[in-house]
Amino acid sequence: MEQKKTEELLKERLKEKGLKVTHQRLLVLSVLEQNSGRHMTAEDVYALVSQDYPEIGLATVYRTLQLLYEMQLADRISLDDGCVRYEIGHLFAGESKHNHHHLICRRCGAVIPFGDDLLDDLEHHIEKATGFHVLDHELKFYGICKQCLGKEK
Amino acid sequence: MEQKKTEELLKERLKEKGLKVTHQRLLVLSVLEQNSGRHMTAEDVYALVSQDYPEIGLATVYRTLQLLYEMQLADRISLDDGCVRYEIGHLFAGESKHNHHHLICRRCGAVIPFGDDLLDDLEHHIEKATGFHVLDHELKFYGICKQCLGKEK
């Protein structure tokens, strides 16, 4: 029913905006959901959706991911490898705060999620100090992962 | 002499690696330095270097920026507008901790630097908790800037 919930959420939001509920859109969301942990490129999603629905076009996947992002149903990050990635955050029905960060290994490229939310205070501070209304944040740490450290001379 | 310092730093590091000190490399660094506040794309740098040195090729600028980044002489960020940007952080002779963050307006695209370093504690915490050795971090806040908020109905 977690499953069901985001699907319903998508349908609602589509209707609100006069957009249509299509097979493709549901499939893209479902793939994202079944891989909620991974950071998926459009190609990744395309490959998976194609298994069930080979007729889908890559362009549709791009369009749909963008749509999901705009509707706050998907999270978007860049891992500096030249492509945008999407993932489903732990969304609590309507609340769409994205609260996990990433540790990126400069050596092997591993991406380790790191859940923590110490940034709320900082956000409030920013709002007060600059008048900037914070909606979301993205925090990445670069360094060397445990494995790579182990391999070092 | 701040000026002089990074140039010397570059020369040193090039020699260490058996690489060569070229006019182009010095010029790219110098342009970055003279615009230390801006987040510059390769094209931006290319345009500026071209004024003094029209023969330079765009590919060289790309190669040089990458090099400076690898040598920790330049900082690299992505503002999600589809191109990588570089800037010179306030580097304190050798120490290359990059400690300023960015507020990115979802409406007008403005990028507001935000200096603050509350993340050291968090970094230590991560190292202890995960064994990941943190070298650097990148923090972006997305939201609506003051001006755009003002324009709202």
Add this chain to the structure above:
DNA sequence: CTCCTTGCAAATTGTTTGCATACCT
């Protein structure tokens, strides 16, 4: 004199767009 580096152009790669057709509502 020997590699490293450059400039140029061509090649790649991720992503977007135009358009006729197919599909929701």
Add this chain to the structure above:
DNA sequence: AGGTATGCAAACAATTTGCAAGGAG
């Protein structure tokens, strides 16, 4: 029916690469 979405192919834009010629050590 009527407008939205789709698939395909072509268009794009940022970045990379191959290679012959030039330049630093």
